[in-house]
Amino acid sequence: MMKHIPVMLDNVMSCLGDISGCRVLDATFGAGGYSRKFLESGAMVTAFDRDPNVAFDADKFANEFGNRFRFIAKPFSKMSELDEKFDAIVFDLGISSMQIDNPERGFSFRADAPLDMRMSVDGPTVRDMFEQWSVADIVKILRDFGDIKPAVAIAKAIKQQMPQTTFELRDLVHNPRDVAPVFQALRIALNDEIGEISRALNAVPGLLDIGGRCMCVTFHSIEDRIVKNTFRDWTSPHGDPHLPSLTPPQFKLLRAQTPSGDEIQRNPRARSAHLRGVVKSY
Numbered sequence: 001m002m003k004h005i006p007v008m009l010d011n012v013m014s015c016l017g018d019i020s021g022c023r024v025l026d027a028t029f030g031a032g033g034y035s036r037k038f039l040e041s042g043a044m045v046t047a048f049d050r051d052p053n054v055a056f057d058a059d060k061f062a063n064e065f066g067n068r069f070r071f072i073a074k075p076f077s078k079m080s081e082l083d084e085k086f087d088a089i090v091f092d093l094g095i096s097s098m099q100i101d102n103p104e105r106g107f108s109f110r111a112d113a114p115l116d117m118r119m120s121v122d123g124p125t126v127r128d129m130f131e132q133w134s135v136a137d138i139v140k141i142l143r144d145f146g147d148i149k150p151a152v153a154i155a156k157a158i159k160q161q162m163p164q165t166t167f168e169l170r171d172l173v174h175n176p177r178d179v180a181p182v183f184q185a186l187r188i189a190l191n192d193e194i195g196e197i198s199r200a201l202n203a204v205p206g207l208l209d210i211g212g213r214c215m216c217v218t219f220h221s222i223e224d225r226i227v228k229n230t231f232r233d234w235t236s237p238h239g240d241p242h243l244p245s246l247t248p249p250q251f252k253l254l255r256a257q258t259p260s261g262d263e264i265q266r267n268p269r270a271r272s273a274h275l276r277g278v279v280k281s282y
Contacts, residue, residue: 004097005267006033008275011257012090012215015277019043022087025207027076027200030096032057035069038090044068046086048076050120053098075120077196080203087212089204093197093227094219095119095187097269103166107187109179112167117183119191126190127164135159145194145222146185148178184220197223201230205250208280213254215277224274228256231278251278 012034016024020042026035029049038045039061045068047058058071072078076091099105099119106116106126117126124132133141138155142148154173163169166183173179188194204214218224234251254277259270 004031004033005269006031006037007092007219007267007270007273008217008257008259008263009034009037010263011259011275012217013037013041015215015254015275016088016090016213019088023085023209025079025086025089027079027089028092028096029054029058029071030092031098032061034090034092035061039065039069043088046070046072046082048072048074048079050075051096051099052121053102075196077199077203079200079207082203082207084207085209085212086207087209089208089212089214091197091200091214091216091227093217093223106166107183109166109170109183112165114165115163115169117187117190119193124190126186127162129190130158130162141189142182142185144185145188146178146181148181148185150175150178154178154182188222194222194226197226198230201227205234205280210280210282212280213277214280215275218274218276219272224276227276231276234278248281250282251280253278 019038022043024038024043024045026038026045026047029035029047031054035045035047047070049058050073052073055073061069062071095107100108103111103113104116106113115125115127135155138158139151142151142154148154157172158169161168161172163172169182170179173182208214216227218227231251231253235249235253237246237249239246257275259273264271
């Protein structure tokens with residue numbers, strides 16, 4: 001099992017600057033790598049995560065850091081329910097190392113296990129959804145979230161064979177290069193990951209204080225496109241460009257970054273990461 005190493009943490013901290021005494025929302029607690037760094041830098045942290053397996057680590061953080069740390073065991077889209085302001089909101093998107101490396105979670109095709117793929121323990125597994133999804137549903141999922149060319153053939157094979165384990169699903173995909181995208185696409189659909197990101201980002205402008213920063217680390221093109229387009233919208237003037245009453249953008253765009261060669265060498269899972277950020281102007 002690969003040790004969990006937070007991706008682009010140094011870059012994020014450099015973008016945030018001095019956060020001592022600041023209120024930081026860690027949207028994706030996971031193994032707590034980001035939250036720990038924020039807390040050790042003197043911040044007050046509110047962290048979200050819907051995975052019940054992180055509760056033990058969250059409890060340890062609460063004991064160690066007292067009332068400077070608050071954990072909310074909900075999907076990060078539920079940040080919209082908060083009625084407070086933050087100086088920074090940070091997203092480390094995608095699946096966590098702990099979830100990939102635990103065979104029982106059914107996320108990885110490298111170990112044989114029941115097909116689960118749930119980020120939480122609630123709701124149907126991907127096995128259950130094979131009963132509910134039609135061939136057309138699965139084709140759309142594979143195309144939209146995996147860019148898989150033989151989507152029709154794979155969708156028909158899934159409905160015919162109804163795989164129950166990760167190896168059964170892996171083995172019905174003929175091209176080995178399609179296996180990872182198939183698993184990714186099904187996971188994204190099952191957990192409504194794109195909807196979660198969109199709903200959470202919609203809440204960010206109302207939660208950030210003036211001068212506050214939103215930083216997003218993405219790992220695949222689908223989530224990165226959502227973040228990139230959202231930030232572009234926030235940092236563009238609104239209104240009719242032919243009229244003098246354009247509303248100035250509420251946010252300023254920060255320079256996008258990718259991991260250094262040294263970081264990728266230390267942590268190969270960082271290789272596809274992108275860091276994007278914005279600052280709230282008013």
